Amino acid sequence: MAVKVSIPTILRSHTDGQKSVQADGGTVAEVINDLDSRHSGLKDRLVKDGGLHRFVNVYVNDEDVRFVGGLEATVSDGDSLTILPAVAGGMR
């Protein structure tokens, strides 16, 4: 399953500055593994302790994957996967 992956500014050092790259996989986890094999170091920025890192949002098409199975969310041929930094904070 070939998908187009949008890379946020903060992670483009892993993709030679490219805004979007191709990857393969039938689930978000598989896509991330494939991404990491092509762009070393990306997985560590996206996954922590077997789940999605709290500092990032990952979307399959328009859907935040946290609401549709997390790393096990399915991905189909031609889907787009978007990675955005989570924007959050607080007074503590």
Place this chain on the structure above:
Amino acid sequence: MLVIRRDLVDAMVAHARRDHPDEACGVVAGPEGSDRPERMIEMINAERSPTFYRFDSTEQLQVWRAMDAADEEPVVIYHSHTATEAYPSRTDVSYASEPNAHYVLVSTRDPHEYELRSYRIVDGVVTEEPVEVVESYMFAHTGGDDIPDLG
């Protein structure tokens, strides 16, 4: 240094006051590479909390896509602190992930006087920067001459 129009400062402060005591948050988009904040977008604080904020992820995707389509980027990312000073907390620093953005903090702890300060946060290092409030960008030194000023 952050150079920003007065109407945008007023709008950020008004948003922070309106949502007080919860934290308010949003972005000011500008042409990519211009370093010039032009278009303010109030974001939903998905936490609706006086001590924490988080952009609603679905709204964020829409807003980021719209910026992308318009060749814009988040020039300012702002949020309010409602009981403490306008200085980035440890949580703010750990989440900061737009190396090109000015992180603006508005404190509304004083009901009469607001405090607005701006920071660069890169690789966990916080650097405060001066804020110059201008009436218009026409005579301010922002961005390149090849990028038309909309303000």
